Amino acid sequence: MGRRVYLDHSASTPVDQRVVQVMTPYFTEVYGNPSSVHHFGRAAEHAVEMAREQIAQVLNCQSNEIIFTSGGSEGDSLAIKGIVAAADMYKPHVITSSIEHDAILETVQGLVDADQITATLVPVNRSAAIEVSSMGNALQPQTLIASVVYANNEVGTVQDITGLAALAHEQNVMFHTDAVQAGGQLSLDVQQLGVDMMTLAAHKFYGPKGVGILYVRKGVELSPQQRGGGQEAGMRAGTQNVPLIVGMATALRLAYEELEIRQQHLRDRRDQLIAGILHHVDGAQLTGHPEQRLPSHSSFVIADVQSEALLMHLDMLGIAASSGSACKVGNPEPSSVLLAMGYSAKEALGSLRLTVGLQTTEEDVEFAIRAVVVAVEKVRKLKGVLAT
Numbered sequence: 001m002g003r004r005v006y007l008d009h010s011a012s013t014p015v016d017q018r019v020v021q022v023m024t025p026y027f028t029e030v031y032g033n034p035s036s037v038h039h040f041g042r043a044a045e046h047a048v049e050m051a052r053e054q055i056a057q058v059l060n061c062q063s064n065e066i067i068f069t070s071g072g073s074e075g076d077s078l079a080i081k082g083i084v085a086a087a088d089m090y091k092p093h094v095i096t097s098s099i100e101h102d103a104i105l106e107t108v109q110g111l112v113d114a115d116q117i118t119a120t121l122v123p124v125n126r127s128a129a130i131e132v133s134s135m136g137n138a139l140q141p142q143t144l145i146a147s148v149v150y151a152n153n154e155v156g157t158v159q160d161i162t163g164l165a166a167l168a169h170e171q172n173v174m175f176h177t178d179a180v181q182a183g184g185q186l187s188l189d190v191q192q193l194g195v196d197m198m199t200l201a202a203h204k205f206y207g208p209k210g211v212g213i214l215y216v217r218k219g220v221e222l223s224p225q226q227r228g229g230g231q232e233a234g235m236r237a238g239t240q241n242v243p244l245i246v247g248m249a250t251a252l253r254l255a256y257e258e259l260e261i262r263q264q265h266l267r268d269r270r271d272q273l274i275a276g277i278l279h280h281v282d283g284a285q286l287t288g289h290p291e292q293r294l295p296s297h298s299s300f301v302i303a304d305v306q307s308e309a310l311l312m313h314l315d316m317l318g319i320a321a322s323s324g325s326a327c328k329v330g331n332p333e334p335s336s337v338l339l340a341m342g343y344s345a346k347e348a349l350g351s352l353r354l355t356v357g358l359q360t361t362e363e364d365v366e367f368a369i370r371a372v373v374v375a376v377e378k379v380r381k382l383k384g385v386l387a388t
């Protein structure tokens, strides 16, 4: 088999070997139900509570402010639906942005459709940054919560979460951030950020898939969206996934112990990739903010190519890439994020996201740049042939 280079770390990361090692005994040795009172159950419960402590240290919060979930989508959904359901208010107003992940956008839209809330989507500028004044304009007396993604998954732009949260608090509005992409790459100190709720998913920081965190500041009233056994202090029923929770805590601890060295490595590979693509690929433009972006993240629009064809050619050349948004095979639709940033539908159809990881080498990046050049040429030639 030829060389394969994985440049889709924003979709998911490999699990760190150290994390796999820590998790393994919890499948076969410490397998009790954490709610059981006997020795096996207590050992499992101890592991879950130790994991909660470790995570609380990274987030600079109390361990009882952490709810374990099944990942980013559940955390986002629980944050928004839980706050709205607990609110002592008729039809509260919710603010979010036009560049959120669908886990937020569809949850908010669902509540609007059910006539339970009204909502405002705050616009973004050409770099996908949300200006604090734009959020200020969206605030209303009925506003209950604002939810803004910490770092966007498609174009990597990092928002001024501290500034946005402070503005919301001035008006007594709660603030949630979807930090799924930021986890493992940017500070998650909830005191510094000033957020009331924050969503994380372990598979973006070299932990396992299907497990995540919703941080909920003490005093914030949340209504559980899954009821039953009373786990997670009644906030999320269901037997905790002990091995995954233990793995997630280790992955998060390692990410923040090694943060600076990881950031440097990712930025070096990312900047090499951006410089190479912009230099060698005609008609390529960087999307998202040139500086305020995730260390791992590069994204582009490329003139006269369609993402779907480009990704197929790149896969044949050994490169795992993404368009950034969910691609519907055979029916490509322009990314709503790029449209919100002011790109035309035609430009938005040529999006390419290349996200580097801890194992990405300089040679991998060189190989990927050459592959993008070849793939773009092929797609353009093919388009020319089909047009004649």
Ligand SMILES: Cc1ncc(COP(=O)(O)O)c(C=O)c1O
Residues within 6 Å of the ligand: 010, 011, 070, 071, 072, 073, 074, 076, 101, 103, 149, 151, 152, 153, 178, 180, 181, 201, 210, 212
């Ligand atoms: C910003 C953001 N939020 C939420 C999610 C959903 O996370 P999960 O797939 O763990 O449910 C993702 C996944 O890519 C994401 O990038």
